[in-house]
Amino acid sequence: MTTSAIIMIIIGLGIVTYLVGRARAVTLSQGKLSNMHSRPVYYGAYAAICAMLPALAVLVVWLIAAPIVVEKAVKTSLSETTQEISVATGNLTFGTVRAIAGGLTKLTPEELARAKAGEINLREILGARGVPLASETDPAMVAAAEDYNALNATSRMAMTGVVLLVGLLGAAFGLRRIAARFRARNGVERVILVALIAASCIAILTTVGIVGSMLSETLRFFASVSPSEFFFGTVWDPRFSAAGNANSAGQFGLLPLLAGTLYIAFVAMLFAVPIGLFAAIYMAEYASPMLRSTAKPLLEVLAGIPSIVYGFFALITVGPFLRDLSANLNGLVTGNYQSFIQAQSVLTAGLVMGIMLIPFVSSLSDDIITQVPRAMRDGSLGLGATRSETIKRVILPAALPGIVGALLLTASRAVGETMIVVLAAGVAARMQLNPFEPMTTVTVKIVNQLTGDLEFTSPQTLVAFALGITLFVITLCLNIYALYIVRKYREQYE
Structure with a gap:
């Protein structure tokens, strides 16, 4: 199931939970809203928040963590079948594996079997079918691409199940909390307050992140070039130095x-x-x-x-x-x-x-x-x-x-x-x-x-x-x- 479909299901679950929670609050009031601490809309909103917020949080965390775990697993399997390579070459190899994984659906079973055996030039075939590859391939890359697709499919199925389960449990928890004297309005307002604070912090955190990333690379530059030469130099001629020629x-x-x-x-x-x-x-x-x-x-x-x-x-x-x-x-x-x-x-x-x-x-x-x-x-x-x-x-x-x-x-x-x-x-x-x-x-x-x-x-x-x-x-x-x-x-x- 795609991420957008999961989000739409969560939103639908939140709407249903809101309607059920609001109806339950009206029923508990027995026709007198003064019997309730909050208005029925707050009870419905509280139940909807309990259903949607934890599920969306799990979805975001999963979407961030799953690619990292899958990439590490694929790189580990590649390192077991290939010789030791540098970090840059390893990243290039993984990029090729990911590109191959996206193009496996364009291959017939016979072509896939021949590619795994190294009998055909997979780069030429995928390039002709609109999937350009940055480097040549070998059977180990094709096997790693299959593992990559399998791990992604497993992760996607597990994510769908866990997110929907968390959403249902949150909806049940929110509906169960509805009672005559339950302070639903206070809970909703606390969530809104946290959301406003988070929104106001985005600009600050973004600025801090930009400055931090630039500053770290700047310090690496000043490890090679003197700050006095950079800030007070009158000649701009950046070029690589030739081997053995200091001038x-x-x-x-x-x-x-x-x-x-x-x-x-x-x-x-x-x-x-x-x-x-x-x-x-x-x-x-x-x-x-x-x-x-x-x-x-x-x-x-x-x-x-x-x-x-x-x-x-x-x-x-x-x-x-x-x-x-x-x-x-x-x-x-x-x-x-x-x-x-x-x-x-x-x-x-x-x-x-x-x-x-x-x-x-x-x-x-x-x-x-x-x-x-x-x-x-x-x-x-x-x-x-x-x-x-x-x-x-x-x-x-x-x-x-x-x-x-x-x-x-x-x-x-x-x-x-x-x-x-x-x-x-x-x-x-x-x-x-x-x-x-x-x-x-x-x-x-x-x-x-x-x-x-x-x-x-x-x-x-x-x-x-x-x-x-x-x-x-x-x-x-x-x-x-x-x-x-x-x-x-x-x-x-x-």
């Missing part, structure tokens, strides 16, 4: 990548902040309600466009336009029609990224400006100030902490952008101040280092985790500082 060791300098990241983010913010802030002021203070209700959603449509689309726009339109424009300007001034702005440059990436960030700046700033109390506007206008003076001297100072926090959050968004930089700024890791030349960022190099079928055993691949944890710390500091500014100064204007 060919890779260099993992962070500074060129960090400079490119901050430079492109600065250019993007230089373009997005004035336009986004002026748009927010206009929509909050000058636009009519009809215009605001139309213009703001249209402006926020930019936030829903995928970043890869902005990258295409930069690569095909903005970059060539800036290159041709610079060539024409140079020709008019000097007579030499050679462009001084490259199609892939800091300016191109910053300009397109700034367009992407405009709705973030405008939407956040608009919400903050509209939260300034109306009494402050009316008081300033009543004292004879014009609308522009009110905006400059009253509204913007009152909203400034929130606006600064919004800008810092937008900057953290710009620091983590990848696709626009890949297509619009290039992959050249260099330190220079010319915005018309290409540069690259930390996120681009993370993608480069993790592209392909790689094993995380060399500094060339482990450096991606060091770059990731560095970028995480930068964006985390920006977000914390933004929240600090907002919380520190917000109360002055409430």
